Amino acid sequence: MVRAVNAVDFWRGFALVTIFINHIPGVYLDKFTHRNLSLSDSAELFVFLAGWSLRHVVGRPEDPTPTHQLIFRLGGRAITIYAAHMTIVMLAIAMLAASARILENPLLLDWHNAAAVFNDPVNAHIGLVLLSHQLGYFDILPLYVVLMLFAPLIALIHRSAPGLLVPLSLAIYLSALVFQITVPTWPTQGQWFFNPLCWQAVFVLGFAMSRERGPGGWVRTNISWIRLVALPIVIGGIIMVWLRWWPDPTSVPEPKLLFIAGKTFVTPIRLIQFMALIAVFSALYPAIVMAAPRAVHFLSMLGRNSLQVFCAGSVLSLAGQILRYFFRGGFFVDTALVAIGIILLGLTAWLSEWRDRVKKAA
Amino acid sequence: MARQGEKGGLKNASLLAAALIAAVLAWASAVRGQGAPVLSPVPKACETPGAQVIADSPLPNIVAALKERKKITILAIGSTSASLRGPVSGGHYAIVERFLETTFKGLDVQIVHRGVSGELATDAAERIKTEVALANADLVLWQLGTADAMAQVPVADFYAVVSETVAWLQQRKIDVILVGLRYARSMAKDLHYQAIRAAIQDIAKKQNVLRIGQYDAEETLEKLRHEQGVLMSDTEVTESNYVCMAEYLARAIATGLFVREHPPKQP
Numbered sequence: 001m002v003r004a005v006n007a008v009d010f011w012r013g014f015a016l017v018t019i020f021i022n023h024i025p026g027v028y029l030d031k032f033t034h035r036n037l038s039l040s041d042s043a044e045l046f047v048f049l050a051g052w053s054l055r056h057v058v059g060r061p062e063d064p065t066p067t068h069q070l071i072f073r074l075g076g077r078a079i080t081i082y083a084a085h086m087t088i089v090m091l092a093i094a095m096l097a098a099s100a101r102i103l104e105n106p107l108l109l110d111w112h113n114a115a116a117v118f119n120d121p122v123n124a125h126i127g128l129v130l131l132s133h134q135l136g137y138f139d140i141l142p143l144y145v146v147l148m149l150f151a152p153l154i155a156l157i158h159r160s161a162p163g164l165l166v167p168l169s170l171a172i173y174l175s176a177l178v179f180q181i182t183v184p185t186w187p188t189q190g191q192w193f194f195n196p197l198c199w200q201a202v203f204v205l206g207f208a209m210s211r212e213r214g215p216g217g218w219v220r221t222n223i224s225w226i227r228l229v230a231l232p233i234v235i236g237g238i239i240m241v242w243l244r245w246w247p248d249p250t251s252v253p254e255p256k257l258l259f260i261a262g263k264t265f266v267t268p269i270r271l272i273q274f275m276a277l278i279a280v281f282s283a284l285y286p287a288i289v290m291a292a293p294r295a296v297h298f299l300s301m302l303g304r305n306s307l308q309v310f311c312a313g314s315v316l317s318l319a320g321q322i323l324r325y326f327f328r329g330g331f332f333v334d335t336a337l338v339a340i341g342i343i344l345l346g347l348t349a350w351l352s353e354w355r356d357r358v359k360k361a362a
Numbered sequence: 363m364a365r366q367g368e369k370g371g372l373k374n375a376s377l378l379a380a381a382l383i384a385a386v387l388a389w390a391s392a393v394r395g396q397g398a399p400v401l402s403p404v405p406k407a408c409e410t411p412g413a414q415v416i417a418d419s420p421l422p423n424i425v426a427a428l429k430e431r432k433k434i435t436i437l438a439i440g441s442t443s444a445s446l447r448g449p450v451s452g453g454h455y456a457i458v459e460r461f462l463e464t465t466f467k468g469l470d471v472q473i474v475h476r477g478v479s480g481e482l483a484t485d486a487a488e489r490i491k492t493e494v495a496l497a498n499a500d501l502v503l504w505q506l507g508t509a510d511a512m513a514q515v516p517v518a519d520f521y522a523v524v525s526e527t528v529a530w531l532q533q534r535k536i537d538v539i540l541v542g543l544r545y546a547r548s549m550a551k552d553l554h555y556q557a558i559r560a561a562i563q564d565i566a567k568k569q570n571v572l573r574i575g576q577y578d579a580e581e582t583l584e585k586l587r588h589e590q591g592v593l594m595s596d597t598e599v600t601e602s603n604y605v606c607m608a609e610y611l612a613r614a615i616a617t618g619l620f621v622r623e624h625p626p627k628q629p
Contacts (some may be wrong), residue, residue, distance in 0.1 A: 012500045025480070025481075025482045025485075025509065025513045025515075026482065026510075026513030026514055026515050067414070091546055103548065104547075104548045105546050105548045105549065106546055106596050106599075106600065107508060107512070107544055107546045107549070107598070108481070108512075110508070110600070111479065111480050111509070111512070112479050112480040113478075113479035113480070114479070115479070115600065116597075116602070119597055119601050119604075120599055121599055135479075136478060136479045136480035136481065137480065180496060188475075188477075189455070189475040190475045190476060190477060190478075191476070193478060208571075233534070246491070248491075248497030249491050249496070250491075250494065250495045250496070250534050252495070256495050256496060257496070259491075260492055260495070262489075262492045314456070321512075321513065324513065324514060325512045325513070325514070329513070329514035330514075
């Protein structure tokens with residue numbers, strides 16, 4: 001039997017749909033996603049809720065999952081995510097190659113960092129397997145793999161010293177910001193778009209907030225006044241984005257990453273605004289359930305099957321980009337692409353749950 | 363705009379390219395004997411008679427960096443592949459680095475790679491501001507336009523964001539080189555693609571920014587290969603084009619440094 005509709009699955013489904021839309025650059029409907037009024041975007045929400053979902057594996061404090069089971073289950077999850085990532089990356093490469101052939105446009109072979117795969121296949125394939133070479137818009141799952149590999153350690157630290165986990169995570173995060181520590185890519189030269197040393201903080205905060213002990217318990221107790229503090233931050237973020245009131249990165253003092261907005265390092269401005277957003281919008285879930293129960297059911301279904309839906313969304317967003325190029329975009333094309341894409345995301349989730357039901361019935 | 367498919371365009375543009383090459387050689391010879399470096403010509407495979415590859419403009423700020431520190435930091439933003447196989451190790455920007463360090467003895471060139479392939483100009487614009495601050499960049503190499511053209515970004519939006527970003531960089535005394543769209547035969551008659559290309563040309567001209575006409579170069583190279591019966595696979599063509607782009611880029615930067623260091627004497 002599937003999980004009952006709940007806020008976490010709903011928001012996860014919401015993140016999946018907005019990531020799908022945001023990953024079709026130039027699409028008209030992108031203007032209506034929350035990143036246009038927020039310093040953070042759905043990537044933070046996705047990673048935060050991935051951390052939150054760790055609670056299902058770790059178990060309750062009074063009934064914890066045995067350590068060896070925890071390690072095997074999370075290790076297995078990391079392998080599953082890795083396999084899913086490799087599958088969609090290979091599909092994406094084939095899609096770009098086929099499109100380049102059919103549309104007689106070699107520029108498609110250069111899209112989204114795929115050029116190295118075709119121009120330098122020996123090194124690029126090693127890089128793909130090592131996750132040091134990532135296609136554009138196919139770079140969240142490598143982060144997720146790394147986070148899941150470290151998840152047993154995160155869970156065990158929380159189990160033995162719940163008050164230590166968040167300070168430790170923030171210390172790593174701040175070190176990466178102060179010393180600008182990045183993870184390099186290879187064979188193309190650059191850095192991971194999602195710096196795992198920084199993004200681990202979002203994941204850990206998600207996990208910590210999900211727990212009744214430690215910071216999560218404290219937040220639950222004080223959520224009313226936290227929301228009072230969070231609301232002006234959210235409004236301030238909207239004003240900043242709307243009026244483009246960014247701090248000038250060349251003028252801020254060192255260490256600059258502490259004062260500027262950046263996605264790769266999920267800088268403090270983004271992180272604080274995101275946490276405020278979570279605090280405020282988590283209060284709205286009951287009202288959303290009342291106002292749009294069908295949408296909540298649909299998005300929760302997506303959220304319950306997040307890996308499958310994320311993978312389908314990644315492939316569909318690339319297909320959307322190619323089709324937009326072919327059909328020249330425009331309001332009607334964009335609307336049709338996004339609508340069909342969301343229906344297919346729903347079908348992916350439904351098939352996944354149908355398969356589980358058939359398995360259980362058998 | 364959109365003259366690239368015309369046969370006559372090649373001949374007309376040849377004067378500009380010839381003038382550019384001649385100018386570089388003249389500068390080289392003018393300063394010879396003063397201990398100044400001499401720019402080597404581009405490899406034969408990259409010669410593009412008839413194409414205006416480099417729209418010449420000054421790079422005043424890296425000259426200052428060269429004088430003060432003997433070191434220039436270049437931020438590479440955009441969507442090119444920085445990976446090359448075969449004899450050119452380290453990616454095509456390594457060609458730029460090696461060329462400059464060989465040409466200007468004692469110069470330390472640091473290239474910071476922060477390209478995100480497929481990124482639209484509007485997203486790159488925000489990132490550029492952060493990355494120049496983090497890298498303390500003297501020069502930004504911005505390869506742009508292809509992703510926007512493919513994503514059907516309105517030309518006016520593209521123009522506004524690129525123009526604003528270039529102005530922002532100039533206000534902060536950071537030089538910028540715009541590396542334009544890549545050439546593909548199928549895009550020659552694509553009006554949107556050509557409009558984005560024209561927008562980059564216009565921005566470079568109006569804001570006095572150095573531009574590498576990658577499209578022009580690649581189109582000319584393809585025609586030459588066709589005329590000479592050179593058979594190359596798509597992959598080899600792409601790789602060769604990247605190498606040539608790096609060669610043009612290296613000479614464009616060197617020329618900017620070279621001329622400021624040793625301005626040619628007026629006749």
